Amino acid sequence: MTSSYSSSRQSARPMRQSRTRIPSYHEETTPDESETQEELEDSVTRCGSLSLRSRNTIKRRQSYREKSTDESLDELSDNEGLDDQHSHNNLPASSLPPNPSSTSSSAPRRSQRAAPSRPRQPKRPRPTQKPRSLGQPLKKRSRVNSEEAIFVGSGTFPEWHTLPYQVLFDIFVQAFYPLDDPKTHATKTPGKTPETKSATTLLGIALLCRGFSEAALAALYYRPPVFSAFDGHGLLNLLSLPKESLFINYAGKIKELYIDTETVLSLKSGPTLGYLDLNSLIKKTPQLHTLRLYHPEDAVFGHHPVTLNLAKWNYSPAFFSSIDESEIKLRAWEWNGRFLDTQSLIPLISERQLSTSFQGIKDIRFVHILNDPEDHEKEVALATSLKGLPELERLEFHECPIVADNMLEQLPPTLRSLTISNCDRINFKHIVRLFKLHGEQLRELNLNHNRHVSLEFMPQLGISCPRLEKFSVDVSMYDTSSYHDLEPHFDQLIYPGQRPTWPESLREIELYQLRHWGTDVGEMFFDSLVQAAPKMKDLRRIDVSAMFSGGWRDRARFRERWLRRLEHVFLRRAPPPNPDGRSLRKRPLIPALPTLGDDMSAQSHSMHSPPLTPSKRQSSRIALQRLHEDTESEEASSSDAEADLTNLPDCHGMCEHVGLRIDNQRPNDHQFNENDFLDDELSGDEDWDGDDFEAESGHAW
DSSP states (O other): OHHHHHHHHHHHSOOOGGGSOOOOSSOOOOHHHHHHHHHHHHHHHHHHTOOSSOOOSSSOOOOOSOOOOHHHHHHHHHHHHHHHHHHHTTSOGGGOOOOGGGSOTTSOOOOOOOOOOOOOOOOOOOOSSOOOOTTOOOOOOOOOOTTOOEEEEOSOOOOGGGSOHHHHHHHHHHHHOOTTOGGGEEEOOTTSOOEEHHHHHHHHHHTTOHHHHHHHHHHHHHSOOOOSHHHHHHHHHHHHSOGGGSSSOSTTTOOEEEEEIIIIISSOOHHHHOSOOHHHHHHTOTTOOEEEEEOGGGGSOOOOGGGOOOOSSOOOHHHHHHHHHTTOOOSEEEEEGGGSOHHHHHHHHHHHTTSGGGTTOOEEEEESOOOOTTOOHHHHHHHHHHHTOTTOOEEEEESOTTOOHHHHHTOOTTOOEEEEESOTTOOHHHHHHHHHHHTTTOOEEEEESOTTOOSTTGGGHHHHOTTOOEEEEEOOOOOOSSSOOOSOSOSOSSOTTOOOOOOTTOOEEEEEEEOSOOHHHHHHHHHHHHHTGGGOTTOOEEEEEEEOOSOHHHHHHHHHHHHHHHHHHHBOOOOOOOGGGSSEEEEOSSOOOOOHHHHHHHHHHHHTSOOOOHHHHHHHHHHHHHHHHHHHHHHHHHHHHHHHHTTSOSOOOOBSEEEEEEEOOOOOSSOOOGGGGSOSSOOSOTTOOSOOOOOOSSOOO
């Protein structure tokens, strides 16, 4: 009985448009799959007809909504059917009444018992706006940046997949490097391995087409992101597979390894995998040239030597034997005092840096290398080991009390970049002596958080370092001990008679948290920078933050004057590049703003407009008087500013960024401003479609 009734309903009732099969771009299905699909459609049709109300597919249900398109009415009808389906899909088939509208005239009538009557529920008021279909995401307010512009393609689509492998590899590396940056973590769920957006994007590009696959995977494995011991085991298992079974040679693509010893080497990955064998991993990467083993607490400055604790993982003879057996030629390396005590570390450094694997090092970094100030033998031993590196170009010292005058005198002549950060035994006299010995070959100098280093070496900077390209100084101090000594240990940052000199080859100048100086010294300092502008043709960035004691009006006046002068001299004012010489066109989103002539014409039109009403005459007269006074004050200030700018040298006009911050605030890692306290979402009714919801008449209470 039930089967015949269902078959008659299925044959008589027309199938909805929304129930038809959607054309697919996949391969054709097999006959068995087609039959399964037809059975699924039959079941969907039967489930869609389970309703206690009679339906009429010809006559549309009466609606009191406003006029709308046919598409919205169809979607509304489909939503009503789906609501009925979800409301009554749990009822048995035997209790359902026949649907007279769904049967054809030729089908025989069958007597059915009438279903019990159901109380009619009152209609709910419907909103006037278009209803949301089932499964459609909620409408969210999109964040629009009105200052940005949309880049419209020129109409040409290059065949990117035909580019050579090395070109694609360089593009992917420059676009997504580095992959293990903690700032780009996409997922930080506890108990799960964090992933980076760059790694996910590169994997998607590799799966896009065969032309991108090898170059994208090579960029992904150039510095593979290893965040946990489980990631290390997965990488080791992949490298242990036979090369014949792999799509590419992954072992030859790995060139750099950055490993956190606490989370990767000191923790187990389950009861079966255990600890990661770093020696086996190194033996599987013969093309490795950069190896950095770091501790997560190394990113925090201000550790006292007494409170410094050794890490769980330490340097072992088997570790260095694996490097020698793999015949790895290192180019970047880091020595960390957490992985071995100082008494044993200095002899190990002297021994290992004479080996074949370390002779090609160009970038070396020392972290937490401690020493007794009276023990000069270890200083000489470390300096001698550095001098034995023939290709060393970049040297960094971070919180190393061993660095002193004897260390800086023994640096190799091939040094190009020097970074000294939070080393208490260095003062400005040592920097002056460094300039005399190694200043001619220096390209980059970074002096950050050094308690005894002032800027008294500035008169010799331009003379002794003629090839310097980047100069960075940060006078902020860090101390995590109980003393919390955050003040520099010098009386004056620079004295009035010590006028700075600037190298002509400078490209970047970064000076942060300058303090312990007065406004007269600041005038001399910034004036020397402005006067040297015609010779510094390569300068592209200036960022200075300083602290001056005194009244806030004096600081504001000083800041406004020198920021205006620095921007006038250094800030780029060149016209934009030729739009015909680029492959993408720029379409502005912001409408054209009225020019100064339009504003003046509008103002003149408002001044010659008909007289105001008597109630507004007095307010308009006061407003015009105040406007006239403001215009006179602005003209006076602009004339003074123009007179101040006329004495400046020829404009430089090549810097992309010119920043100057003058305040008297306490130094901090991050300076908050008004943008940090604004709402992320836009304010107003940007998502309003013009229709308001009209409730039924009556009170809500």
